[in-house]
Amino acid sequence: MTSSVTGSSRPVADEPRSAARSARRLRVFSAERAPARIYITYAVLWVLALQSTLALLAPEADWRLGGSLLAEIATVYLALLFIRVVDEQKDLEYDRVHNPGRPLPRGAIDVRELRIAMALIVVAELALTGWRSPLLVGWLLLVLGYVCFLVLLERWSATVRDRIFVNLLVSYPVQAMLSVHVWLSFREATGTGPGADAVVGALLCAAVFMHFEFARKTGARVLPGATLYSNAVGLRGSIALTVGCALAGVGLALAVVQPWEQDGPALLAGWLPLTALGFLWVGGERFASLRTPTWPPGPAMGYLAWLYLSLFAAALTVLRPEFGG
Structure with missing residues (x-):
């Protein structure tokens, strides 16, 4: 009976250690492949510039530097992080040959942990957009879904995978769709646009x-x-x-x-x-x-x-x- 209790308790004791280990590995991955100073800066500047453009084109809009704007910056940053995580998995076979020192091919993190990160990002994104508008939620899920679809598309099509302009044609819409999300956020916050x-x-x-x-x-x-x-x-x-x-x-x-x-x-x-x-x-x-x-x-x-x-x-x-x- 004692051994049974001890045996059943071991996974419970190991779970926090495993979670902490994965969290550390994800932090290392993010610092190496998605440095906050670059990704956050890009998200801040992109959202500010695009919403500045919209405000200049619609000067009657009551555009404020408030909570909605901050939430949109966080939303775009997490979307960029999601894209980086997906790309890391998509490029694994190539990186094993050409970039073996990157976190995934060298074993500093594994696919399971990256997929957990994807799930956590989606949950955070739902929290950031849900209180603002169902439309923002739906559009964001469409963007993230398209990012995942691109992985399958590159596996199916050698043309998409190997021809750089074709690849640009199918991958750039992610950026365009995120720009639309920034516009929708502006419209929800100001009632114009x-x-x-x-x-x-x-x-x-x-x-x-x-x-x-x-x-x-x-x-x-x-x-x-x-x-x-x-x-x-x-x-x-x-x-x-x-x-x-x-x-x-x-x-x-x-x-x-x-x-x-x-x-x-x-x-x-x-x-x-x-x-x-x-x-x-x-x-x-x-x-x-x-x-x-x-x-x-x-x-x-x-x-x-x-x-x-x-x-x-x-x-x-x-x-x-x-x-x-």
Whole structure:
């Protein structure tokens, strides 16, 4: 009888240790593959920039820096983390060959723990969106479901898996759908935000993100087997896409802010998005001088962060009376 009791109690005693171990492993995984300083910063800037754009396009909206905005930032951050967790599992076979030092192939975490993390993220997302709107819940579940569907799609289709532009065509909608979620959150919080505004905001965010996407996968020479856009369209074509998206992002930001219609501090703040082209110049100069084998990701990320931040600063300056203290 004693041995029976002792035997049955051992799993109970082991459970907390196992849970604590998994929690530690998940923290290590997140720190390595989804650093908070990068993912949270991106989520903050993305939501602030997109909602700033919507507020500038609908100045009658009572847009406030309050709880709904903070909840949306957290929602987007967790969605990005969910995407990272799914991608880590999707790329396992490739990483075992090409990136064996990453957490999953080296055994620092396992698939079961990552799937537990996915479930916990979904629960947290439901809590963050449920109190705001059933529509936000439904749309977010659609986004997360599509992320999981992409895993199956890549397994089914070699074309989707191996052709970089086809893969971009089916994977970028995740970013676009999250932009729609930010717009829906804005609309729920303010009662405004027509569809045309959402299109402008989504196009702006698409141009900015695509600059980073094309930049980081533009190589100075053809590298067989590498996932580079320059392998598919040539160096000049890839550079044209990189530069073109950066110019489009700045152009759309200026069209939204319209600094030529402002005066005083709003005039100066309104031209801030233009200064993001300095990062384009730095990245292009480094790449042209062959100091880096691919377009340097630092300036490309700097362009994204600075343009989003300057757009938010411009909106605050232009719309200051609209915030009502």
